[in-house]
Amino acid sequence: MIEEFFVQLTWLQGIGTLFGIVQVVFARQNNIHTYLFGIASILISLWVLYQSALYADILLHLYYLVMSIYGWFFWKFGKQQSEAPITSSSNNEHLKAMGIVLGCFSLMSYWLSFHTDSDVPIWDAAVSAFAWAGMWLMAKRKLENWIYLNVSNIISIPLLIYKDLYIYAGMSVFLFIMGTSGYLKWRKLMKEENKHVYATA
Template sequence: MNESLAVLGFSTTPLELISFVLAATTVLLNIRQNHWAWLFSIASSSTYAVVFFDARLYGDSGLQLVFIAASVWGWWQWLRGTQETKLVVTRLCRVGWAWVLAGWGAAFLVLSWFLRTYTNTDVPHIDGFLTAGSLAGQLLLARKKVENWHVWLVVDVLYVGLYIFKDLHVTALLYAVFVVLAWRGLRTWSKLARVAP
């Protein structure tokens, strides 16, 4: 699955292509609030963990394992809601935003230090920043907060550059598509949040 092949002039692997399709399907289903998105998230996280490890993006590789656990939790949240009531799309309050940003910052500091100290990655700071942001986005998505799409817009734009730098061109293309899908998700969920009880 790791033998190199050319697609649209880019060098890639079959595993990266499979990961691409699974991840794109995940986001399309998330926009529609379809709970099967979480199954595709588990599958794409499993395959991308290998792709990122091979590219020495250890933060992203480890993040995929966290995404698998978060996807199980997210799936449960979307099916069960809170106290047996269906989870609806809502917005964060200012205090909620402050907690998200503080958590992102703290996780960035810890992850970038760990990656710089204990791995041979050549991009510890951006890997740590984007890994921390992805965790924040995933948690907000699991709780159906509109602001998850704001986080994904920032993270996905920066990931495009990182993946180009790491010669993961097909994944860079995927994240460029994610930017467009995150914008669509933001618009769709913003309309839903206005009418949500």
């Protein structure tokens, strides 16, 4: 019975990872379909994370779900009923992103430490805090989303290994590589969009 449970959990990790990989490839290409595969990956991950008692990650993935729906609408209709462009974060948006990190970390670390049976409250909270900020910036199509998401990926790799979620740990390594590539790709696309705007002005 226990063996069957872990086989099922590993199988679900594999499917969720596959959808997650497709999602990040689409995100790197600045393709709106990233959100469709992202939602499928999120729903699978919620079950896996619940079984592993990674409660902050569960809340993070619920937040991902909401932001994915918001992001899809913003990317689709974010600027006068046409696709919103890639832009750099303003100073105000940088402050908001850091506020999300600090606020999320403070709340999550307190909740996990005193109201759950989590054995990694600080670790889990740190992963979630940077990911919350990164997902918010991605939904707004901001270049710097990749930086915040990659900080989250770096922290999550040893956490997932510690929790014996090796497939997800491997996926986090892949996400870090794709996040670095995505940042460079988006920066190039942003420069091309700006040149086009100036040329047609």
